[in-house]
Amino acid sequence: MGTLHHLMGTFKTLGTFKFFKMHLRVPFLLLALMEFCICVAAVFVAVYVRFDGSQITEVSSIRSPFATSMLFGLVMPVTMMAMGLYQSRFRGGILGVFLRSVIGFACGAAILALLYYLIPHLYLGRGVFGLAILIAFFVVGTIRPMFFYYVDKDILKIRVLVLGAGEKAASISRRLRRRVDRRGFRVVGYVKLNTDAMVVVDSASVLDLEGSSLLDFAIANNVDEIVVAADERRSGLPLEELLECKLHGLDVIDLLSFFEREQGKLPLDILRPDWLIYSDGFQRGAVRDVSKRIFDFIASAFILAITWPFMLFAVIAIKIEDGMDAPVLYRQTRVGFLGEPFEVLKFRSMSVNAESGGVAQWATKNDSRVTRVGNFMRKTRIDELPQILNVLSGDMSFVGPRPERPHFVEQLSETIPYYRERHAVKPGITGWAQVCYPYGASMKDSVQKQEFDLYYIKNHTIFLDMLILCQTAEVVLFGKGAR
Structure with missing residues (x-):
């Protein structure tokens, strides 16, 4: 035993x-x-x-x-x-x-x-x-x-002790509500700090250490990890006790790193510039750029070899529905790498005069501007396939944050923190946000997508690109987020 x-x-x-x-x-x-x-x-x-x-x-x-x-x-x-x-x-x-x-x-x-x-x-x-x-x-x-x-049994989960009982500590239960969100950990309890203005977490889960040290309590309760979730970090943290726990072999991480691991995204409401600056990630270099370009070329050639019959059928279907004189491709200005504009290519899925007023609009569910052929192409993502040409030309990567229109970039940059940082990498046909979150067509959706996109920008590797490319198959087959 x-x-x-x-x-x-x-x-x-x-x-x-x-x-x-x-x-x-x-x-x-x-x-x-x-x-x-x-x-x-x-x-x-x-x-x-x-x-x-x-x-x-x-x-x-x-x-x-x-x-x-x-x-x-x-x-x-x-x-x-x-x-x-x-x-x-x-x-x-x-x-x-x-x-x-x-x-x-x-x-x-x-x-x-x-x-x-x-x-x-x-x-x-x-x-x-x-x-x-x-x-x-x-x-x-x-x-x-x-x-x-x-x-799903607790015996296989990491036992987590949360240092803090205020607003940030309460965000754990708020963000990770479902059982599937907690498959990797179990919260043993919350330790109230002197700097906590008020207890926001469930009072029944607040622990009384009864005079014992943090390390003694952690050992007695088989704690594997301590998550620092203090509302006020400048004072009040038991640094010597945390160091003692660290030296004893317990993992000590901050709340942002905890969410990054458990959710695969960076929560914007608690994200700090200093954490982004000092954390590992956001790396670039010649080797990374070359390997990324090779991956883009191979992936594009592979997908093109598989999907060219569907692209041909799309061209024929558009012509049959809208007439032989109707344009097949739709060019739209998007913001790309380092904020430079470029023209993205898509199969036209809306009526020819969808934005005749010249004002950019969010796509909505059951959008009346979408044609019957366009509706099918959007659900199956066939309308995105011409962007392979954007990838081959170097304007886009196969995997990366989805490019947005300049009008929306200006809007979103004013309300969403770190939004312009998404342009630190080339935009992609598919991305981490696309496989993790449904179609974004509102300000709230854009905030959620930005959290996933920041995770990708921070941690992007060829391995992550391959994983995203593989999981995109599920998005296409099951129409996740199609609109």
Whole structure:
């Protein structure tokens, strides 16, 4: 039992770790690894069942069983990740998980069929292939409910002690209300500071240390992390006690870093300029710029090779609906890198004279200006595909904050803090805000999107770009935020 308790404690302290600036949750990485192993084993089990228990190398046409099964094991988790099935804050419920699992396995099967055809050395027979998919789907569908049952248990969560009981401390429960928002941590309680003007958190969760030191209380209550959420930081913080906790091995982080890790965004209402200046991130350099440009070119070429038939159909549909003389592309001035204007290209989804008055307008739900073909293109994001040309020309990146019109930039810069900082990177076709938040068509939506965009600007790496590009598939297939 002592060994088990030690292992669980080790597991909790590794609840998240940073990989290329991204906070990855260990339980979901373990789930991906487990499902990878299941998919690899499914190939061998399928051969065993298909050929009545005979040795795989004797009766199967598989030339490289290990490489074939490894490819099967790699592709399936990637397509499931593209469906959002490894997101810790997924809120789709049982039906949503099942639907995304079906689509993920179907997409994975299509990709594998193509790869097995293009690489004959890895060929997998149709009977074994189909059986392996069924076995993997059934086993994965069986373990996932058990995984989510245990991942929601407090025993697997980091135990957090919040230093402060005022307005900032109360923002934790306000921002992280749902169970899925708290999968990585459990708040042990709040410690009131002398500088707290008033107690805003639930009084029942305010702790009385009863004369013991912060470290003694943390040890006695198995605290793994202390979050500093003081309303007033200039005085009143028990710095010596916090240092003692730090030296003892407890993690001590501020509230902004806590939200950055748990939400994947930077809350504007408590964001401080000094935190942005001294925190790690916002890095640029020749290597980063070159690798980003290479990624943009490869991603654009890959997406163009896949989507050109849809683009052709879009051109034909626009011409059929609006006439042969109607323009197919729509050019609109947007604000790009370092605030420089450029013309973004889109398939025209609105009527020709949508803004005849010359005044820029927010798109609204069921907008009457949107054509029937345009409505379908917007829901499927086909109208955005011509922006691949903007990426190839260097005006945009494939991944980055969405570019806005100059009129809206002026409006939003006056009301949203740090809004112009979004122009520190090239705008993108898709971005972190697009995969994390629905379509933004109001001032409130723009504030939420800005919090995600600032996170991306601070932490952007090729790894994060690849993750966003992969998860964009879920946004397109399920029409998240389409308008």
